[in-house]
Amino acid sequence: MTERVGVYVCHCGSNIAGTVDVVDVANWAEEKLAHLGVVVAREYKFMCSSLGQELIEKDIKELGLTRVVVAACSPHLHEKTFRTAAKNAGLNPYLVELASIREQVSWVHTDKAVATAKAKAVISGAVSRVIRNEALDELKVPINPNTMVVGGGIAGIQSALEIANAGFHVYLVEREPSIGGHMAQFDKTFPTLDCSACILTPRMVEAGTHPNITLLTWSEVVNVAGYVGNFHVTVKKKARFVNEELCTGCGICEEKCPKKVIDDVFEAGLGYRKAVYTPFAQAVPKFPVMDKENCTYFQKGTCKACEKFCPTGAIDFTQEDQLLHIDVGNIILATGYDLFDARQVSNYGYGRLPNVFTSIEFERLSNAAGPTNGTIVMRDGKSTPKSVGIIHCVGSRDKNFNNYCSVICCMQGLKFAHLVHERTGATVYNFYIDMRTAYKAYDEFYQRVLEEGTLFVRGKVAEVTDAARYSNEKGKLIIQVEDTLAGKQRRIPVDMVILSAGLQPRYDAKDVGKLFGISCSTDGWFTEKHPKLDPVATMTEGIYIAGCAQGPKDIPSSVAQGAAASARVLDKILQKEVALEPVRASIDKDSCSGCRICNGLCPFNAISFIEDDHVSDINPALCQGCGTCVAACPAGAISGTGFSDEQIMAQIDGLLMKNLEPEIA
C-alpha cells in the first residue's frame, strides 16, 4: 500500500522563513517527493498555532493522509503538539515525524540558497523515514503509591512532609545518624537572621513522628532495580549497636563513654564527640549510634561502659548491618553538597595557618550549641579577634577549582560579617569579586551590613600569609589583595580569616547518579530534564532531584525544589498508572550471542542477563529508547521500535537525495 504523506513547512515567523525559502521548499516537496507518496505540501506562518494544527487535522481527515512530516523546530519542543494533533484526527501519533529545519538549518546557516537546499534534504530524509514508521501504542503501568526520599536535609525533609501530608507513604533515607543536613549545623540564616535550629527542628520532629514517614537514618541505598511506578530499592541499614525498640534516648551511654574523638562531620573538626553519640541535642531520631572504629570495646575487647550504664539494656554489640528491600513508585534525590576543601587553595593557608577558618567552622564557632558555646574566638580557644577578614569565592568562580558561582557565599559572608561585628566589635573586612545579593530582602541585608561599618574590598585575594613585611604586620595574618576599586595593591593585617568556601557535588555523586540511572553535569551536579522548564525531573522517569544535589542553592530555593519535586510525584501517584513512550529497544533472542556488551552500557539499567537462556533481555518499561545498545550490539540483534535499521538507512538515503527518481533527460 502506498502511503499518503503530508508535508508541512513552518515559517516560525522569520526564524525559518528568514533563511530558508519555505515556499520553494514546499513546492519542491510536493513535486519531487510525490513518488514517495507526498500528496500535499503546505507552508504556514506558525504550524504550532491552533490554526496550523487544524490545517494538519483537516488534511488528515479530508485527504486521507496516513503519514505526516512537520518541518519546523526540534522535536524536543513540539513533537508532542503535532503528535496530539494527529491523534485528534484519528492518526496514530507515531506516524508523525518532525524535520528540524530551525535548530539544524535556519539558525546555523546564513546563506539562503544553501539553507534551502539543506532544508530540502532534511525533509527528504524525514519523508523516506516516515513511510516506514509503524503505528505504536503507549505502554501503561500501574504506580506504586509509596515514595522514597534520599537525603534528610531540608530539601528532603520538605519533600517527605509534602507527600506524607497528602496521605501517601514516604521512606526517608539518610546516611548520617540524624536528619537535618547542613542546615542543622548553621547558627543563623540570612537575611532574616532566624536561628537555624529554631526553624529547622520543628520540621525534623514532624518528619520523625509523621505516621506516613518511615525514617531510615544511618542507612544508604545500595541497589535500585525496576522502573517508574515499580522501583525495587535495597537499603543498607548500618548497625547502630543500639536497639531502637528499647532505647529511650536518655543519653547516659554517651555521658559514660570514655572515648572522646574529634567530630569531623557535625562539628566540622572543631569539636569533640564520644564513640557512642548523637550528633547534636535535637537529633531525630534520638537514638545514638556507635562508631565501631573508635569504640574501645570493638578495638580492644574491653570497656562496655555504655552497656553497663544503659538503664533499658538497649546497647547491643552483636547488631549487624541489615539489608531492607523496599518497593516504591517514585524516588526523590536530595543528597545535598560537600563543602569545597579549602586546603586546596594553598595560598590562603588553611590547614597551615591556625587562625584561618572555613565557613562551616565559623558556623560551629558562632553557634550557641557549638564547641565554644557561640563565643567567637581564635584557634587558641580564648583570644577574641580584633580584626577579621572574610574571603569570598574560595574555590568558586576560579578556573583552577570550580568555574561556577556557589550562590550562597556572598550572603553567607555578609551574615558572618554581621555576627562578628555584633559579638566581638572587631573590624571586619569582606573581600569579594562581585557582590551577588539577588532574591527577596537580600540586598537590603547587604545595605544593613554596609551601614554597620563592615569594610568591603573588591578584589580577589592573592594570598594570606604570616610572613610580616612591616612592623605593624608582626604576629598577624596579612591579606594581600588588589583593591580593584582603588586600583592598588593592599596588605591588610588581621587576626582571623574566614574562607567562604564554595559548594561542591557530593564526592560520590557520580556513583549515586549511576545507581539511580541519572547523569551528572560536567561540574558533577545531577542533571535536570530541562534547566528552565523542568528543573526537578530527570531524564529517567520516576526519579526527581531537589536541593543542592541539582546545583548550589540557598535554603528557600532548596525548600521550594523539595516541594516542587513532591508535586511532581503526587501528580504521578494520583494518575495511578503511567504511560510510557513506546519507543523502545528489543532483543532478537535468536541473534543474541550473550556477549553482555550491552548490559553495562544501558544508562537506565534496563538490560539484564538471563543466565538460563544465555541471552540479554530488555525491560520495556525501563527502556527509554536512547538507542545506545542498538548501536553497540555487535551481532545486530537489538533493534529500536521507531528506530529500526531500515528506517535509519532510508532516512540517510533521503538526506543524500538517493530517494529521488532519476531525471528523465
Add this chain to the structure above:
Amino acid sequence: MNKYLFYPGCSMESSAKAYMESLNTILEPLELSFEEIEDWNCCGATEYLGINLIPAYSLIARNLALASNQMNPMNGTGATHTIVAPCSACYLNLAKADHYMQERPSLGAKVNQALEAGGLHYTPGTLDVRHLIDILVYDVGVEKIRSKVVHPLTGLHVAPYMGCMLPRPDYKHRWSDHEHPTELVDVLRALGADVIDYPLTTECCGGHMTQIGPETAFELIRRLVADADDRGADLMATVCPMCQMNIDAYQNEMNHFFGTDYHIPVLFFTQLMGLAFGREPEELGIGAELVSARNALAHIGVEVPVTQEPAGPRKKSEGLPMPRRLNKHEGKEVVK
C-alpha cells in the same frame, strides 16, 4: 643505576661550584648516573627570551637537540629520555622551549630551521625535562635518602627555599603545590633537619634585578632573609644557583642599604645532603659562601675549616689615623 642525561648549566662551573661538588658526592650513594650532554651551551638565563624570541629558543633548543642525539646511543645500557637540570632557570628554560615548540608548531619550525645550520634537529616532546630535586623526590624517593643518612642534621633549623622559577609555570604537573610545594621540605626532613615553616618559599629572590635595579632586589632579599631570621632559621637551603648567589652575595649590601644586620647563610640542599651522608665540609664546597655557615653548622657539630683566602692588602688611607675603637672587654681602658 638510574641513568639520566645531565645539563649542568654555566653557573655550576663558576658561582655555584659548591652545588656541583656536593651533587657529585650524593650520586653514588643514591645510585644515580648522570651523563653530561656534550658541547652544551648557555640556556640564555632569564633575559634573552625577553629580547629576541627565536634566537633565544634556538639557543635553548640546541641543548635539547644535542641531548636527544645523545640519548640514542644509550639504548641497551639503560636508555633514558630524561634530562636533568640542577639550576631552576636552566630547568625552566629547557622545559619552556620544549613546551612552546610543541604548542606553537610555527615556532618549532623556525627554531628547527635555525638548528639546521648546525645540522641539528629537535622534535618537541622527545625529552622529559626535570629538575634535580624532582628526580630525588619522585625517582629516588625520600625513604632511600633517609636510609643513607649517617649524620642526621638534628637541631639544625633550616628554612626551605624553593625559589619562584621551579614550581611555576608547571607545564607537566610535576609539583605538589605551586605556592607551598613540599618537595624540599620532605628531603630536608629526611636528613633529620628541623625544617621551619617558611611561607616565602616560592617568592622571588630578585633574579637579575640585582644588576639592573638593586633597590628592588634588596627589598626582595630583605623579605626572604628577615622572615627566615624571624622564624629562627640557622640557615636557608636552596635548589637554585641564582637564589643562592643573590641572597648570599648581596646580603651584606642589602644590610647596608636598609641598615639591618642579618647573617643568614644560604647553602645548596645537596651540601646538606652531603653532610648528612657523612661527607666532610671541604668536599662539599662549604666555606666558599660569603655569609659563613660556620656558626650555623657548629650547632650540629660540624666544623667548617677556614678556607677563605686571606683578604688582600688594605688600601692605604690617605686621611688622618682614627683613634682605636673602645673595647669594653679590655678592662684597663674602661674608665670608671
